[in-house]
Amino acid sequence: xxxxxxxxxxxxxxxxxxxxxxxxxxxxxxxxxxxxxxxxxxxxxxxxxxxxxxxxxxxxxxxxxxxxxxxxxxxxxxxxxxxxxxxxxxxxxxxxxxxxxxxxxxxxxxxxxxxxxxxxxxxxxxxxxxxxxxxxxxxxxxxxxxxxxxxxxxxxxxxxxxxxxxxxxxxxxxxxxxxxxxxxxxxxxxxxxxxxxxxxxxxxxxxxxxxxxxxxxxxxxxxxxxxxxxxxxxxxxxxxxxxxxxxxxxxxxxxxxxxxxxxxxxxxxxxxxxxxxxxxxxxxxxxxxxxxxxxxxxxxxxxxxxxxxxxxxxxxxxxxxxxxxxxxxxxxxxxxxxxxxxxxxxxxxxxxxxxxxxxxxxxxxxxxxxxxxxxxxxxxxxxxxxxxxxxxxxxxxxxxxxxx
Amino acid sequence: xxxxxxxxxxxxxxxxxxxxxxxxxxxxxxxxxxxxxxxxxxxxxxxxxxxxxxxxxxxxxxxxxxxxxxxxxxxxxxxxxxxxxxxxxxxxxxxxxxxxxxxxxxxxxxxxxxxxxxxxxxxxxxxxxxxxxxxxxxxxxxxxxxxxxxxxxxxxxxxxxxxxxxxxxxxxxxxxxxxxxxxxxxxxxxxxxxxxxxxxxxxxxxxxxxxxxxxxxxxxxxxxxxxxxxxxxxxxxxxxxxxxxxxxxxxxxxxxxxxxxxxxxxxxxxxxxxxxxxxxxxxxxxxxxxxxxxxxxxxxxxxxxxxxxxxxxxxxxxxxxxxxxxxxxxxxxxxxxxxxxxxxxxxxxxxxxxxxxxxxxxxxxxxxxxxxxxxxxxxxxxxxxxxxxxxxxxxxxxxxxxxx
Numbered sequence: 001x002x003x004x005x006x007x008x009x010x011x012x013x014x015x016x017x018x019x020x021x022x023x024x025x026x027x028x029x030x031x032x033x034x035x036x037x038x039x040x041x042x043x044x045x046x047x048x049x050x051x052x053x054x055x056x057x058x059x060x061x062x063x064x065x066x067x068x069x070x071x072x073x074x075x076x077x078x079x080x081x082x083x084x085x086x087x088x089x090x091x092x093x094x095x096x097x098x099x100x101x102x103x104x105x106x107x108x109x110x111x112x113x114x115x116x117x118x119x120x121x122x123x124x125x126x127x128x129x130x131x132x133x134x135x136x137x138x139x140x141x142x143x144x145x146x147x148x149x150x151x152x153x154x155x156x157x158x159x160x161x162x163x164x165x166x167x168x169x170x171x172x173x174x175x176x177x178x179x180x181x182x183x184x185x186x187x188x189x190x191x192x193x194x195x196x197x198x199x200x201x202x203x204x205x206x207x208x209x210x211x212x213x214x215x216x217x218x219x220x221x222x223x224x225x226x227x228x229x230x231x232x233x234x235x236x237x238x239x240x241x242x243x244x245x246x247x248x249x250x251x252x253x254x255x256x257x258x259x260x261x262x263x264x265x266x267x268x269x270x271x272x273x274x275x276x277x278x279x280x281x282x283x284x285x286x287x288x289x290x291x292x293x294x295x296x297x298x299x300x301x302x303x304x305x306x307x308x309x310x311x312x313x314x315x316x317x318x319x320x321x322x323x324x325x326x327x328x329x330x331x332x333x334x335x336x337x338x339x340x341x342x343x344x345x346x347x348x349x350x351x352x353x354x355x356x357x358x359x360x361x362x363x364x365x366x367x368x369x370x371x372x373x374x375x376x377x378x379x380x381x382x383x384x385x386x387x388x389x390x391x392x393x394x395x396x397x398x399x400x401x402x403x404x
Numbered sequence: 405x406x407x408x409x410x411x412x413x414x415x416x417x418x419x420x421x422x423x424x425x426x427x428x429x430x431x432x433x434x435x436x437x438x439x440x441x442x443x444x445x446x447x448x449x450x451x452x453x454x455x456x457x458x459x460x461x462x463x464x465x466x467x468x469x470x471x472x473x474x475x476x477x478x479x480x481x482x483x484x485x486x487x488x489x490x491x492x493x494x495x496x497x498x499x500x501x502x503x504x505x506x507x508x509x510x511x512x513x514x515x516x517x518x519x520x521x522x523x524x525x526x527x528x529x530x531x532x533x534x535x536x537x538x539x540x541x542x543x544x545x546x547x548x549x550x551x552x553x554x555x556x557x558x559x560x561x562x563x564x565x566x567x568x569x570x571x572x573x574x575x576x577x578x579x580x581x582x583x584x585x586x587x588x589x590x591x592x593x594x595x596x597x598x599x600x601x602x603x604x605x606x607x608x609x610x611x612x613x614x615x616x617x618x619x620x621x622x623x624x625x626x627x628x629x630x631x632x633x634x635x636x637x638x639x640x641x642x643x644x645x646x647x648x649x650x651x652x653x654x655x656x657x658x659x660x661x662x663x664x665x666x667x668x669x670x671x672x673x674x675x676x677x678x679x680x681x682x683x684x685x686x687x688x689x690x691x692x693x694x695x696x697x698x699x700x701x702x703x704x705x706x707x708x709x710x711x712x713x714x715x716x717x718x719x720x721x722x723x724x725x726x727x728x729x730x731x732x733x734x735x736x737x738x739x740x741x742x743x744x745x746x747x748x749x750x751x752x753x754x755x756x757x758x759x760x761x762x763x764x765x766x767x768x769x770x771x772x773x774x775x776x777x778x779x780x781x782x783x784x785x786x787x788x789x790x791x792x793x794x795x796x797x798x799x800x801x802x803x804x805x806x807x808x
Contacts, residue, residue, distance in 0.1 A: 052728030052736045052756075082724050082736075084757040116721025117758040221707045222626060226725050303625045303707075307803030317520025320486050321630050324456030332456045332486075352456075353488040354521040393797045399711030 001160040001259055007141030010159035010172035011195035013038040013235035015136040018147030021128025023077035023114075023121070030147035032128050033174075035072040035191055036101060036136060041233035043069035044204035045109070046211050048228035054079055055086025056110045057229060059094065063106050067200025069233055071097050072109040072191050074148050076176070080112040080120040081226045089120045096125060100133040109231050111189055113150055113176060116226060145174035148189055151398055152178045154271045158263050162256045164249045169196045169238040171256045177268040178220065190215070190230045190264055196253055197236035198243040206254045207232050214261035217293065217386040219301040220272035221395070232257070269300075269387035270370075274394030278370045279309055283384045285377040291328045292377075292384035298325045299373055300388025309371060310390035314339060314362035316348035319373060334378040341368035405564040405663050411545030414563035414576035415599035417442040417639035419540040422551030425532025427481040427518075427525070434551035436532050437578075439476040439595055440505060440540060445637035447473035447513070448608035450615050452632035458483055459490025460514045461633060463498065467510050471604025473637055475501050476513040476595050478552050480580070484516040484524040485630045493524045500529060504537040513635050515593055517554055517580060520630060549578035552593055555802055556582045558675045562667050566660045568653045573600045573642040575660045581672040582624065594619070594634045594668055600657055601640035602647040610658045611636050618665035621697065621790040623705040624676035625799070636661070673704075673791035674774075678798030682774045683713055685790045689781040695732045696781075696788035702729045703777055704792025713775060714794035718743060718766035720752035723777060738782040745772035 004010040014037055018030040043064050047057050063069065073093050080086050094108035112120065135143075145157045159172035177188025198206070211230060236242075243249045270278035281299040286292035299305055302322035308315035316337050324332065337349035344365050347355055365371070408414040418441050422434040447468050451461050467473060477497050484490050494516070498509035516524065539547075549561045563576035581592025602610075615634060640646075647653045674682035685703040690696035703709055706726035712719040720741050728736065737756035742749055748769050751759050769775075 050725065050728035051730060051734065052724050079721070082721055082753070082757050084755070115719075116725055117753065118721075119758070223706055223708045223722075223725065224729055226728060302627055303799075304627045304803055307800055310800065311804035313804070315519075317483070317486055317522075318627075320456050321454065321520055321627065324454035324630060325628055326455060330455065349486070349521065351488070353486055354523070391800055391803075393800050395707075396711055396714065396795055396797050396800060399708055399795075400715035400717070 001162045001256065004159035004161055004170060006139055007145060007157035007159050007174050008035050008172045008191060008193040009138045009141040011170040011193045011235060012237035013195060014193045015138050016144040017132055017135040017137060017140045018143035019128050019132045019135065022124030023075055030143060031075055031077045032125060032132055033074045033144035033147035034132050034136065035144055035193065036103060037070045037233055037235050039235050040068050040070055041235050042067060042198055042200040042203045043231065043233045044200060044207045045229060045231045046207060048225055050224050050226045052226050054081035054112060054227035055083065056080055056090040056112045057227065058087055059090040060109050063094065063108055068107060069109050070103045070107040071101065072231060073097050074111040074189065075125060076148050076150050077114040078112060078118055078120045079114045079116045079227050082117040083119050089122050092122050093125060096129050100129045111229055113148060113189055113227055141172065141174060148174065148176040150176060150178065151273050152176050152271055154267065156264060156267045158260050160256060160259055162252055164240040164252050167238050167240040169240060170194065171260050173260050173264060175264045175268060178271050178273045188225065188228050188268060192232040192260065194232065194234045195238040196234050197238060197240050198234050198253060202243050202250055203232060203234050206250065206257055209254050210257035210261050214258060214265045217297060218265045218269050219297060219388045220269065222301055265387050269389050272389035273398045274392040275389030276369065276392055277309060277390045279373065279388045279390065281373040281375065281386050283375045283377065285380055286382040287330060287380035289382045289384065291326060291330065292382040294326045295323050295375065296384045296386035298322045300386045303391055306388065306391035309366060310392050312363050312366035314348050314357055314366060320349060323375065330377060331379055336376040336378065338374040339365055340372040340374055341365045341370060343368060405566045405660065408563035408565050408574060410543055411549060411561035411563050411576045411578050412439050412595060412597040413542045413545040415574040415597045415639060416641035417599055418597045419542050420548040421536055421539040421541060421544045422547035423532050423536045423539065426528030427479055434547060435479055435481045436529060436536055437478045437548035437551035438536050438540065439548055439597065440507060441474045441637055441639050443639050444472050444474055445639050446471060446602055446604040446607045447635065447637045448604060448611045449633060449635045450611060452629055454628050454630045456630045458485035458516060458631035459487065460484055460494040460516045461631065462491055463494040464513050467498065467512055472511060473513050474507045474511040475505065476635060477501050478515040478593065479529060480552050480554050481518040482516060482522055482524045483518045483520045483631050486521040487523050493526050496526050497529060500533050504533045515633055517552060517593055517631055545576065545578060552578065552580040554580060554582065555677050556580050556675055558671065560668060560671045562664050564660060564663060566656055568644040568656050571642050571644040573644060574598065575664055577664050577668060579668045579672060582675050582677045592629065592632055592672060596636040596664065598636065598638045599642040600638050601642060601644045602638050602657060606647050606654055607636060607638050610654065610661055613658050614661035614665050618662060618669045621701060622669045622673050623701060623792045624673065626705055669791050673793050676793035677802045678796040679793030680773065680796055681713060681794045683777065683792045683794065685777040685779065687779045687781065688787045689784055690786040691734060691784035693786045693788065695730060695734065696786040698730045699727050699779065700788045700790035702726045704790045707795055710792065710795035713770060714796050716767050716770035718752050718761055718770060724753060727779065734781060735783055740780040740782065742778040743769055744776040744778055745769045745774060747772060
């Protein structure tokens with residue numbers, strides 16, 4: 001797959017923009033994003049499994065019930081969650097899109113991200129719509145990506161080209177996510193566009209498949225947001241034959257989603273609040289896929305593993321301990337663990353017990369900003385990958401200060 | 405229940421001691437503890453649910469399979485876990501108890517706590533046994549409590565008297581635990597003695613009942629240790645009629661265990677690594693006990709709630725978010741949340757939405773070192789209490805430095 005520029009604007013038929021409308025006080029930081037399609041799009045979403053759901057999610061669920069949408073509007077700075085008038089305000093945002101673009105309110109995906117439990121003032125959004133819509137362009141994915149950021153320090157935007165038959169198809173996405181990241185069947189915010197021609201049903205199936213091995217394998221802090229959502233809109237303008245069943249073309253879409261969402265997952269983990277390192281845990285030789293996934297995720301979710309890696313300390317006992325949280329039967333005494341980064345790789349545990357470690361080499365390996373923990377269970381054929389980050393003073397500082 | 409002195413030595417028939425034997429380099433810190441009973445004891449244990457179990461747990465399970473024990477030996481500074489020769493070494497510790505006290509090795513409960521995955525050197529233990537055994541006394545519970553501490557900053561020792569019929573019974577305990585605390589069906593280390601006359605079966609039942617609402621409701625950091633264990637030994641010397649079935653006398657034992665283990669749970673949460681505050685979450689009006697417990701535990705386990713409380717920030721949206729992780733059906737829009745400490749109490753959320761908060765009052769309330777989060781679900785009759793602590797820079801420092 002070839003990398004492209006312009007994120008959500010890379011696929012045919014999409015424009016985007018982002019502006020500062022005034023939900024946030026800092027005028028340098030855009031806080032309102034819009035993505036629109038020229039045509040009706042097959043649309044699929046997955047949502048947070050948190051029982052406390054943001055009002056925008058409830059409105060979006062209704063709007064995409066027919067598998068169609070044409071626009072995404074998203075503000076940052078306020079999650080519009082746990083507010084008595086939340087749904088009303090979220091629907092008002094959809095109406096504003098209709099007023100300014102002609103796209104029906106019921107074809108709008110709406111999202112909000114920021115502090116939970118503060119009443120959303122829609123007046124800044126009303127005031128910002130004119131310049132937001134006037135500035136829409138097939139180049140400004142970056143502005144939309146910037147507008148949805150909260151504590152993120154890196155803008156998250158990716159796009160790729162791939163082929164279905166002789167047709168070139170494109171997929172692009174923007175995402176935000178840095179804290180309250182421990183997705184379960186959905187995640188943070190990620191808005192994906194593609195020009196693939198596909199039915200809403202197959203698009204939804206492809207998205208659900210891809211999310212299992214990508215966003216669901218990320219953890220920054222064990223907290224699952226109330227407002228997580230992944231949306232993919234497919235304009236169909238690539239001109240491929242309509243994908244309406246499983247088969248090679250469908251698999252290409254799943255692969256493209258997988259690629260984009262894997263890169264986004266890594267970007268989100270690496271930009272975890274306060275993080276200095278991306279931690280990738282690769283589990284091999286497990287007795288089943290589900291067990292492999294849980295093991296990998298338990299390792300990257302452990303506060304103690306994360307704190308040890310912040311100090312570049314090869315405290316592999318904590319890795320074994322975290323593996324031990326996994327449900328199901330497995331034999332810990334067969335497990336090998338290696339640590340690896342671009343400067344080298346060393347075994348730290350063999351058959352569930354320690355091996356002589358060259359601490360200097362280990363410290364050097366763990367001093368890098370991308371670390372792999374390789375777990376070989378030696379008792380099956382299943383594998384999985386999960387991503388996380390280290391736990392730092394900065395994480396505490398950010399989250400002790402966030403609201404005040 | 406009346407408070408007593410002398411912890412595990414308060415009940416009739418028990419002696420204890422703790423010495424520095426040399427597993428730890430710091431000579432000021434005792435690292436080997438012994439508790440012995442004059443007579444055979446009905447003995448019950450619960451263990452960590454971590455799939456990676458410390459070698460001492462495997463040996464203890466065999467030794468107490470007959471429901472009897474007469475001694476507990478425990479070292480700190482090394483967990484004797486994930487070592488190829490772990491079980492052998494753990495059994496050697498039991499043999500040493502036999503050599504020096506005459507109590508059969510198969511009647512010894514053995515425990516270790518400290519770094520995982522470093523070979524345990526038993527030579528310091530061999531050398532320390534003489535002074536450990538010679539110093540045994542019915543006053544030195546404190547020395548044993550001190551010897552099992554790792555990152556704990558507070559010694560944890562409690563004892564109470566209660567009556568069964570006209571007999572005065574006593575219960576005492578020591579515990580350690582500060583990090584890697586997120587027990588599941590068992591917890592950290594807690595050694596309990598009592599002089600109640602009770603069968604091993606009923607003692608085990610009482611312990612399992614009490615652990616559900618006490619140690620299983622504590623979280624410091626979401627990490628479950630490989631070596632967690634709670635042991636209770638009952639000498640029977642109080643002289644009450646043998647308790648061999650459910651009834652009022654059995655209920656008194658459960659109540660006594662509950663009291664002791666509740667106080668220990670709070671002590672452990674308050675002494676959580678780096679903690680500045682004890683957080684108690686009380687859930688009322690939930691649809692079922694299990695749901696109430698999960699809600700309470702989700703709140704005290706949330707990194708984001710914990711970081712906000714470190715900053716004395718009334719970020720109640722994070723509390724609702726954490727409640728939302730709970731499985732099962734409930735209506736978030738009926739939930740009320742109050743925050744409370746000894747200086748006052750204020751509502752922060754009513755019917756799932758925010759209320760006007762006097763931020764100065766909230767900050768004052770949350771500035772105290774014991775905070776209550778009162779959650780009223782308003783949709784049932786079940787309640788639960790969980791304990792945790794705040795997440796601080798110091799937690800990161802301790803765990804980034806622990807092994808090095």
